[in-house]
Amino acid sequence: MKTIVLYYSRSRKTATVAETLAEELSADLQEIKDVKERSGILNYLGASVDAFRESKTKITPENLNLDNYGIIYLGSPTWAGKASPAIITFVDKADLKGKDVILFATMGNQGAKSVIKRMQEKIEARGARMVNSFSIKTSGKELIEIKEETWKKIEELDLKIYGN
């Protein structure tokens, strides 16, 4: 069974964590995109409201066949203390029966713990179990520092044991 890293990212931070995981763990990588325009300061408030309400959004790809994967990494930024709408939308439609999931969240400063808790509830409702999780603070950090933080997490949590 293979490993895949799935993520949503608006400003490349969660993407950097996801790409580093995929490189280090020789896993497949798949970005989940939000079709709704989320860039720019004007969309920030709308994004926060959508996340806070757990509103659904339109995503691409709409569906993913995860049959070949036993281990799934799933990552989201923290928005208004919640997971991003793209990830909530994805999880609520995904067939995760029997999958081992490792959740990760990035945050500016706070809120990732409740994001992970909520994502855990959501994946469990879809038949998966969370085998590990971690979060990374990104405020004031360059992408290379986020990459270094990810390397540290891989070491600390011994993520290479969830191998292919």
Ligand SMILES: Cc1cc2nc3c(=O)[nH]c(=O)nc-3n(C[C@H](O)[C@H](O)[C@H](O)COP(=O)(O)O)c2cc1C
């Ligand atoms: C709409 C919006 C809401 C956010 N809300 C929070 C928050 O509640 N707590 C926090 O620590 N960071 C918050 N952030 C910051 C992001 O979680 C953080 O910068 C994250 O690492 C961005 O990941 P990305 O580059 O993958 O999109 C918010 C960012 C956006 C765009």
